[in-house]
Amino acid sequence: MSKILVVANWKMNPSNLAEARHLYRLIKKLKNLEKKIEIVVCPPFVYILAMKQGNNGIMKLGSQDCFWEQKGAFTGEISTQMLKDLGCKYVIVGHSERRKYFGETDEMARKKIKAVLDADLSPILCIGEMKEERYRGETSLILRRQIEEGLQGIFKKQLKNLIIAYEPVWAIGTGNACQPDEAMTAGLFIRKILVKLAGRKTANGIRILYGGSVNSENARDYIKNAGFQGLLIGGASLDPREFMKIVRNI
Numbered sequence: 001m002s003k004i005l006v007v008a009n010w011k012m013n014p015s016n017l018a019e020a021r022h023l024y025r026l027i028k029k030l031k032n033l034e035k036k037i038e039i040v041v042c043p044p045f046v047y048i049l050a051m052k053q054g055n056n057g058i059m060k061l062g063s064q065d066c067f068w069e070q071k072g073a074f075t076g077e078i079s080t081q082m083l084k085d086l087g088c089k090y091v092i093v094g095h096s097e098r099r100k101y102f103g104e105t106d107e108m109a110r111k112k113i114k115a116v117l118d119a120d121l122s123p124i125l126c127i128g129e130m131k132e133e134r135y136r137g138e139t140s141l142i143l144r145r146q147i148e149e150g151l152q153g154i155f156k157k158q159l160k161n162l163i164i165a166y167e168p169v170w171a172i173g174t175g176n177a178c179q180p181d182e183a184m185t186a187g188l189f190i191r192k193i194l195v196k197l198a199g200r201k202t203a204n205g206i207r208i209l210y211g212g213s214v215n216s217e218n219a220r221d222y223i224k225n226a227g228f229q230g231l232l233i234g235g236a237s238l239d240p241r242e243f244m245k246i247v248r249n250i
C-alpha cells in the first residue's frame, strides 16, 4: 500500500523568501507524523533551492509546473532536469490556473507529463470540470478527455509513476468543496478510465488525489469515505496550523 499523499501547492505565495522559510520551518514540525503519510511541498520555483537546503529529508519537494524541452532558447522556462537537480520528486502539470491564465491545453500537459516521466519524476496531472460543464452534466466527458489526451502515447509502464488530482475547477479557492460522494463518483470514473488505458495492475497503483477547498474539517472524508489516496491543498497549505491539522486529521 503506498502512502497517503498530501501535496501543498503554495501557488504564487508567500511574497518573500523569509516568509517561505518561516512557513516551511513550521510545517516541518509534522515530522513526527505517522509513517503512512507523505508530504510534498510545491513552492514557487525561486524558493525551491532554499527549501531543499532547509530540508531534513522528511518532506519531499515538488514544483508547480515545468517545460517539456530539456534546454535551449525557451526564455523563462524551467526543465524537468533542472527541477530534479534541485531535489524535486513531483511536478504538478495542467493545473486549472495554468489552463485558465496561460492557455495550457491537454496536448501541452501531455508533453510535460512525458518530460516529467522521462526524468524519472512523478507528474501530478490536474483534471476537473468547470462550473458550467458540471451544470451541463459533462463532468465525465471532460475528465475522460483530459485523461485520454493528457496521457496519449505515454508508455504504459511509465504510468505507474503518475498521480492524478481530481480538482473540480468550481471548488478551487472558493470554500465550496465538492461533496465527498460527488467526488467519489468522479474518482471511481477516473480509475475506470485508467484501468482501460494502463491495465488493472498499473492503474491500481496510480494514486488519485482530491483538491479544491480542502480544510481540516473535510479532509478526512475524502480519504476515509470517498476513497482518495491523497489531497492537493492550496489555500489551507499557507496556514501552517490549518495544514498541520489537516494532516493530523486524515
Ligand code: PGA
Pocket (backbone or CB within 6 Å): 009, 167, 171, 172, 173, 174, 211, 212, 213, 214, 232, 233, 234, 235, 236
Ligand atoms: P484550494 O486550491 O485548496 O485553495 O482550493 C487547490 C488547488 O488549486 O490545487
